[in-house]
Amino acid sequence: MTQAFILETRGLTKEFRGFTAVDDVNLQVREGHIHALIGPNGAGKTTVFNLLTKFLPPTRGEILYRGKPITGMKANEIARLGLVRSFQISAVFGHMTALENVRVALQRTLGTSFHFWKSERSLDHLNERALELLDEVGLADYADVLTVEMPYGRKRALEVATTLALDPTLMLLDEPTQGMGAEDVDRIVELIRRVSKGRTVLMVEHNLSVVSRLCDRITVLARGAVLAEGDYQEVSRNPQVREAYMGSEAAEEEASA
Template structure:
């Protein structure tokens, strides 16, 4: 019996090491309404993991809890073995847990390169020093250009963000997220509002960006999820309804019922 317990303990330790982001009993209550209730989530290191569910399922609230944009009512969040439940958003971002937002968050009057350079200033310890001369931040240009090339914006580096197409703005946002050198990158609806012509390039970009890091995304487009994600967690009414790979989840009768019965927000 003792040997069996020891084997179980070693197995649990190995599983803990494999999971870079873990939520245990995560709950958020707003004025008596539980938007997220007792959610357990384990994101495997190096994977692309999706949170999906019908509108109003609690996906974005869960995302906000994981990145500490919201404080949980109860539960525990562990990032790379460290309990981050009581930390602030900026503190978890400095540890490598970095998110993007559903609405593109770029500086419209800055060029693509300047947008990435602002993000790089945070990584290089010169954040908020906007009074510094262009010569002082010029060493960041080469890294900014590398990141823009990675996301397919090399030819748009001098274009103001406001003049970029919607798909290119989302690519720019991913570049600024990568500039913060995330170990885990959280993407909120990365293909939301995109035309069909932009979805495949952004999907390919996310796949490339995931090399050497972990990605957790909220995504409505199930065709994107099916081709991109290793594991899927389905939420409904703020609780985990199902979990598994796409084939397992898409064939789950409870998931089919949840989507067929979904109500638009």
């Protein structure tokens, strides 16, 4: 039986004026998995995400979703297919309440994003679903709180709620725990584990503890190319991976310890 890959790249390459940021990357994300893209600073992780979500066009290569090419599609078109991205920096509206933020995201699925002339009451029918999503990410008590007044970790949870409002099949999470303390990291790890049920997650993540706790499969990038791939035990034992993260001397010391 062949594996079901929901997302694939073949020879994905991005060059900037002679500099190769992403170099012949072949990525296979299995449906239902939590798959991490990791690597040292400058490895090309975010550039890969930008290629997958159409914020950058590839120089060469192909992107496939459920076996069909989507390389030439626009960002809004792939979002309608179910590929939805959350960003490295929290992308919610600070002057709105948590409920209002989720309601705005729900509007996008109804095609009413730009109907600003309508009465706010016309959106009341979205409140029930918005409250369900807030409860799903542990923010039921924050429904009427302005986002600007929410702690950072709760803002990131709200961003997950707005992502879920778009009914994603494949969630792309860019550094979901960046800048968080240990308590918030634990909360987000549990949140990702919970919302991943019935979905596929591809995440860029720098925190290896998070990766070890969450991910079914890991792809390691270095200098824009795939350095290693496997589960956490496989990649953590790989001497090339240790060298890429810690430097050759530190990796040799750890290996001999």
